[in-house]
Amino acid sequence: MAKVIKLRKGLDVNLKGRATAEITSVECPGEYALVPDDFTGVKPKVVVKEGDAVKVGDALFVDKLHPEVKFVSPVSGTVSLVERGERRKLLSIRVKPDGKQEAREFDVKGDAKSVLMESGLFAFFRSRPYDVVANPEDKPKAIFVSAFNSMPLSQDFEVALKGQEADFAAGIEVLSRLAKVYLGISPKQTNAALTAAKNCEVTIFDGPAPAGNVGVQINHISPINKGEVVWTLGAEEVIFVGRLFRTKKVDLTRTVALAGSEVKKPSYAKLLVGEKLTTLLQGQIDTTKNLRIINGNVMTGIKTTADGFLAAHATEVNVIPEGDDNAELLGWIMPRLKEFSTSRSYCSWLFGKKKEYVLDARVKGGERHMIMSGEYDRVFPMDIYAGYLVKAIIAGDIDRQEALGIYEVAPEDFAIAEFVDSSKLELQRIVREGLDILRKENA
16 A cells, blocks of 8 residues: 655646647657757767768767766757857757658667666656756665646646556666665556556655655655755656667657647647647647747746747646736736635635636736745745745855755745745746756865
8 A cells, every 4th residue: 555645735726728638649840859958967069960860869969977878869860950059059959850760779688777878868867966967877865756747737647658557667667776766646646557556665645736746755755865866757758768678769759738728729749859849839829819838837847939849858838828918907906806816815716726717927026025924835845944945045055055955956846936926036046046056066
């Protein structure tokens, strides 16, 4: 019987436009791209040039600090562009597909970590502390996998898992060769591949968002102390690993949720990592409206365009109104029955938790001084004083950050706190900058 951990802190935001379980087909776009910025903490070194022919699984770039960690092409075709920005920063490597999907075959009988690095799948492992691409030289005390996302408009992993249970089980078995595996699931999940998973310790997390965050699960199962390392891997990326060891080939196909109030038919689609979003969004959004297209989750994703490419870790593409063209009569004086509020400032709280809301991307207020009202702590289900930690990061007090538990957190853990923040601070950006500075100091 799996252990159950009940979380009371957090906040569920019920947004309109959740994807139905239907999986739609999407036409193959004319270009794919691998973006180094999707892999935090990596210094990329390009190993191809424009015009080179590549197969699925061939390296496009490697990490300068660890050249054995490769980042591979999701499709077979020709390298069409090595895109660089200021100071020759590598922005993306684009591949024009040939439609054949010829894949490189890997010998999966050797050391599991070496196979993962050679095939490019090790690039999907993240390390705590710092929430960066894992260092292959580290020896993690555990590997954590969260099989559900509790954020609004998120992917239902059981939709992605259907028909791929064998690959998921194979992936967990491979991870168990590297370290002890902890699998976090929701009490609503019923697939036996999750509830009765082997080669891992299953824990049920029952509570509001961000209960599905792997950082929350680490904090409640095996908190990280200074000097310790744990690795994390997305649930669908476990399927990538299982596919590799079952077929000897890399297949970076994801089941992506297209969701949001501005999507005409919210549903799922099969996409490759790096796939251009044009064909996914075609006919699904009103191009005459001012919309916010988000690569990833509505709370944690990155703003993009219809010409953008599916991010490496993204399991959903969300579309909501931008909101900058709204003209509100009398502003905050109105009862605002259609607006969501955590403090009962609007009369909409009378409708209960089941009401679906259409929220736009406006911040609705300017950045101001932090008010130590405890509003972060009410939605932060970790044994950490979130408000004091943010203040320590802003002040640059490294000793205080360490004492307050910065080694355990990632930017996504502060997404709900950022949503309710009356000070309008960009908490995820602040935490990311704090982690980057700490990593440099400890290097």
